[in-house]
Amino acid sequence: MTVPVDDVPAVAGWLRAATAVTVLTGAGISTDSGIPDFRGPQGVWTRNPAAQRMSDIRAYLADPEVRRLAWRSRQDSPAWAARPNAGHRALVALEHSGRLRALVTQNIDELHQRAGSDPARVLELHGTMFTAVCLGCDDRGPMADVLARVAAGADDPPCLHCGGVLKSATISFGQSLDPAVLTAAGEAAAASDLFLAVGSSLTVHPAAGLVEVAAAAGARVVIVNAEPTRYDRLAAAVLRGPISQVLPALVSDLPPLPA
Numbered sequence: 001m002t003v004p005v006d007d008v009p010a011v012a013g014w015l016r017a018a019t020a021v022t023v024l025t026g027a028g029i030s031t032d033s034g035i036p037d038f039r040g041p042q043g044v045w046t047r048n049p050a051a052q053r054m055s056d057i058r059a060y061l062a063d064p065e066v067r068r069l070a071w072r073s074r075q076d077s078p079a080w081a082a083r084p085n086a087g088h089r090a091l092v093a094l095e096h097s098g099r100l101r102a103l104v105t106q107n108i109d110e111l112h113q114r115a116g117s118d119p120a121r122v123l124e125l126h127g128t129m130f131t132a133v134c135l136g137c138d139d140r141g142p143m144a145d146v147l148a149r150v151a152a153g154a155d156d157p158p159c160l161h162c163g164g165v166l167k168s169a170t171i172s173f174g175q176s177l178d179p180a181v182l183t184a185a186g187e188a189a190a191a192s193d194l195f196l197a198v199g200s201s202l203t204v205h206p207a208a209g210l211v212e213v214a215a216a217a218g219a220r221v222v223i224v225n226a227e228p229t230r231y232d233r234l235a236a237a238v239l240r241g242p243i244s245q246v247l248p249a250l251v252s253d254l255p256p257l258p259a
């Protein structure tokens with residue numbers, strides 16, 4: 001089957017007709033906010049494959065040098081100063097139209113919430129970088145407090161309660177997703193009539209598998225991504241334009257859903 005590419009008017013029409021839209025976002029929606037993705041042409045891992053070790057829980061636990069690099073990288077992250085872009089705001093407009101079932105995100109940057117998305121509808125599959133967690137006693141607190149200790153000279157700050165290893169409250173390779181969040185995401189994918197996958201290479205599971213869940217349940221799948229993904233074959237349409245232009249174009253004439 002040939003999948004139509006870049007037919008924005010057709011997808012805008014499907015969106016108008018939809019009543020339950022589930023959106024899955026990935027790092028690509030935040031690149032126009034100045035946060036690089038991992039696997040795109042300018043991605044962090046594309047440019048420096050060794051950086052992947054910082055996202056592996058075994059390496060993180062075993063190697064203090066990996067943790068030191070991770071703390072430096074957290075400290076220097078462009079995400080602290082980033083602001084939501086037109087792509088994030090378009091998803092707020094979609095929500096206000098009454099059609100959004102859930103906004104499932106692989107991102108850890110909280111830009112959806114800062115753009116104005118209802119936090120109750122945002123399902124953070126991979127956690128948030130704004131919280132720090134102890135891998136020993138599970139104590140949680142603001143990341144800003146730990147980064148203040150890093151700025152004061154602690155290059156691998158231990159947990160203040162138990163001395164355990166601290167990390168951002170995000171999911172690394174080798175860690176399990178929160179089952180409640182994953183279940184809610186699966187239910188939202190299965191209950192959607194339109195499933196929009198935005199800015200993700202769709203290589204990380206189980207997040208990427210939500211596309212299959214939605215398609216198997218009969219949802220129309222639309223993929224918005226600059227590069228081909230392995231799920232393009234399941235899509236009713238693929239949009240390759242820049243996300244911060246494509247999403248606003250999709251919602252520009254979206255009337256409220258009739259009550």
Ligand code: NAD
Pocket residue numbers: 025026027028029030031032035036037038039040041043106107108109110126199200201202203204224225226227240241242243244
């Ligand atoms: P990825 O890096 O694997 O893929 C991003 C995709 O987005 C690429 O295919 C790229 O071509 C596309 N893309 C980038 N900018 C685009 C744009 N402006 N318009 C259209 N397409 C664009 O990202 P992923 O699939 O989300 O997986 C990466 C993992 O790393 C996720 O778990 C995510 O949590 C994490 N991550 C998060 C952030 C963040 O929170 N902003 C940033 C980097 C990585």
